[in-house]
Amino acid sequence: MTLKEKIIHESLRQFSTKGFMSTSINDILEAVGASKGGLYNHFKSKEDLFLASLSEARKIWRQRNLAGLHQLERPLDKIRKLLENYRDNYLADSENFPGGCIFVNLAVELNDQQPHLAREVNEGFERFKGMIQRLLDQEKAAGRLKDGIDTGLVAEMIFSGIVGTCVTYTSDKSREHLDHNIKAIINYLSMVST
Numbered sequence: 001m002t003l004k005e006k007i008i009h010e011s012l013r014q015f016s017t018k019g020f021m022s023t024s025i026n027d028i029l030e031a032v033g034a035s036k037g038g039l040y041n042h043f044k045s046k047e048d049l050f051l052a053s054l055s056e057a058r059k060i061w062r063q064r065n066l067a068g069l070h071q072l073e074r075p076l077d078k079i080r081k082l083l084e085n086y087r088d089n090y091l092a093d094s095e096n097f098p099g100g101c102i103f104v105n106l107a108v109e110l111n112d113q114q115p116h117l118a119r120e121v122n123e124g125f126e127r128f129k130g131m132i133q134r135l136l137d138q139e140k141a142a143g144r145l146k147d148g149i150d151t152g153l154v155a156e157m158i159f160s161g162i163v164g165t166c167v168t169y170t171s172d173k174s175r176e177h178l179d180h181n182i183k184a185i186i187n188y189l190s191m192v193s194t
């Protein structure tokens with residue numbers, strides 16, 4: 001890894017465990033063995049480092065959660081696969097995110113203290129909900145959802161279930177609870193499909 005990559009990687013780890021506000025530049029520099037000059041050669045400020053780290057976190061999220069979706073034809077199967085990937089490939093990633101889902105952790109922390117940074121995180125949540133709704137809309141257009149199903153509400157329930165799963169797993173690190181929660185969301189999908 002280059003120094004820039006090491007700094008971003010360590011920032012992800014520390015932001016996921018301690019949050020943005022409680023992580024100091026010195027914490028990151030000490031962990032990677034770099035000087036302030038080394039950091040400021042790549043990032044203008046802590047906020048600039050945050051945005052680079054957020055971009056990397058999104059890249060990791062896409063790699064882990066969207067893996068294999070393109071091989072599936074049915075939209076509902078894509079949502080199921082996304083949920084399984086979230087459980088198996090993303091939440092369990094203690095190398096990059098030892099504190100759990102960095103997006104949920106940062107959104108909660110930054111909402112009151114750094115609302116402009118929280119908006120950056122929340123923008124990703126809205127895109128994610130939109131993706132789920134588009135898949136549900138495709139399923140509905142194919143006539144495979146029960147009559148009267150509001151895809152926006154179903155997408156919101158799935159998203160809320162994912163966030164709840166993240167919070168639960170972050171607090172107890174129980175694989176059993178994680179499996180149970182993801183199965184519950186998948187079962188919910190079965191209840192709305194024909």
